[in-house]
Structure formats: structure tokens, C-alpha cells
Amino acid sequence: MLELKNITKSFGDRTIIKDLNVTVKDGEILSIVGPSGAGKTTLLRCITGLEQVNGGEFLVDGQPFDPYTNTSNDSVIGVVFQNFELFPHLTVMQNITLAPTMVLKESKADAEATAQKLLDRLNLGDHADQYPYQLSGGQKQRVAIARALAMRPNILCYDEPTSALDPNLRQEVEKLILGLKADGMTQIVVTHDLTFAKNIADDMLHVEPNQAD
Template structure:
């Protein structure tokens, strides 16, 4: 189980998050839903260690940890960003195997073997040598998920995973997230799309801007 307790964050004098709590059991999907300005993106950045918190604590399986430390970033929390974050000058396969080699210190052969299994699981076979510009939005989303899975995360966070997708592709992404639940991965989805949240979530938290 992943827990975040009493998380607070402000920029300058504006309080964005105040004493926020959440927990995600193993194999479950938590969706955080709310309008623009409610602090969803800031919360996600705090959960993934891209922003430090002003106060609060994080626990994984009752062990306290700090998401901002490099060691935790290696294998604890993965992020699938809203713009997919793929390197345009690298092929699908090169995008996937880069971080496992640089961060996890896998050999190229190990990284390729693992990537190929994940590519098959997410129905991307035959796309390995394509570049991001040659992919549809849904394919880019799946490549971004594969790239995150290649880092062996215990938790995956998604920032607006359906914002660039039509309803049919959004449904496809929802099926992928539900499929990943069987891999003992906890998932946190930040979205404004309540219909998508209802499709995938085991629990939904609604946030509102602080007054």
C-alpha cells in the first residue's frame, strides 16, 4: 500500500495543497479528479518527486520514503506525462530501453529482451523501429506506458492520460490500466475526465481549488 499523509505545498504565499491524504492499496487504481486550479498537477509532481513538499510524509508498505531522492525514483514511482515525453529523435525501442540502461544499469541485451515482452503485452509489436511522429496518439500513450513499466515501478502516476485522445482511444487506455492491475502495480490517475475515472477507478477523490 502507498500512503501520502498531510501533504501541503504552496508557491510564494499561495497555498495549493493543504494537509492532503491519500492511500492506494496493491493492485488498485486511484483517480484524482477536479477542475483546473485545484492543484492536481502540483499534487502529482509532489507524489512523483518532481516537487518537494512543504510538509507531509510518504509511506510504501508502511516504510517511510522520500519521492525526491534519486534512489527512490529508480524503481518506486513512474510517471506517464500528459505530452507522453517521448524523444522525437529516438525510435520506439530506443525510447524504451534508454532509461533502463542508464539508470538501472541493464545491458542492452537485457533491456531489449524486457522491452520486447512489454511491447507484445501492450500490442505494439511491429512499431519498434518507428519514430514518435509516425505513431497515433493512442500508440504514443502505450509507448509511454511501456517505457515507464520498463523501469519496474511499484506505483505508476498518469497526468491527464486521455486529454489528447478521442473517446474510443480513451476506452482503450482504460483497458490497459485495468490490465496492469494484475501486475501488482498501484496506479494513480490525475484527470478532469470523470467518465474515464469511472471506467478505471477503484476509488475516486475529488479535489477543489482552495479558497
């Protein structure tokens, strides 16, 4: 279970998030929704450790946890970026195995075995040797999800997972996220798509400009 207690985030004199309290239960999906500029992505960046908060605390299973300073080999929180952020010069397999071998110190054979299982699960089993430019938007997204899952996170976060995809692929993304939920994965999804958010979420957090609770 992830708890945010009195989280505050400012940039200069501008407060983006103020005294936010929210709980994400194990195995559930939280959708974070709101207009552009409301702080959705900033909040996600704080949760994933890409931004440091100005106040408040995070708890994971009741224990204090600072995602910004986490330096252990435990990938507690994974993230799938809006534009996927795949390395263009690496194959699909290399994109997925890079962090497990470098950060988790897995052997190349173990990392590749895990990656292949993830690719098979995501219907990308025959794409391991392809490069990102050879993939569709939906395929790139699934590779990005496989890369995040390869780090064995307890919580998986997504920044606007449908924004870079054709509308007809939204349902496929829903199925994928709900499939991961069925496997017990706790997930946090930032989206501007209210219908999509309602379809996947156990709980929804509405954020407004200058007030994220």
C-alpha cells in the same frame, strides 16, 4: 501501499495542497479528479518527485519515502506524462531502453528483451524501429506506458491519460489500465473526465481549488 500524510504544497504565498491524507492500497487504482487549477497535476508531481512538498510525509509499505530525493536505482514510482514526452530523435526501442540501461545499469540485450515483451503486450511489437512522429496519439501513449513499465515501478501514475486522445480511444485506455491492475499494478490517475475516472477507480480523490482534500 502508498500513504500521504499531512501533505502540504505551496508556491509562494499560495497554498495548493493543505494537510492532505490519502492511502493507495496495493493493486488498486486511485483517480484524482477536480476542476482545472485545483492542484491535481501539482499533487501528481509531488507524488512522482518532480516537485518537493513543503510539509508532510510519504510512506511506502509503512516506511518513510521521499520521492523528491530518491536517488536509488529503484524506480518506486513511474509516470506517464500528459504529452508523453518521448524523445523525438530516438526510436521506440531506444526510448524504452534508455533509462533501464543508464539508470538501472541493465545490459542492452536485457533491456531490449524486456522492451520487446512490453511492446508485444501493448500490441506494438512491430513498431520498435519507428520514431514518435510515425505513431498515432494512442500508440505514443502506449510507448510512454511501456517506457515507464521498463523501469519496474511499484506504482504507475498518469497525468490526464485521455486528454490527448480521440474520444473513441478512451475505452482502449480503460482496458489497458484495468489490464495492468489485473497484473497487480498499483496506479494513480489524474483526470478531468469523471466518467473515465469512475470506470477505472477503486477509490476517488476529489480536489478543489486551494483545498486538496
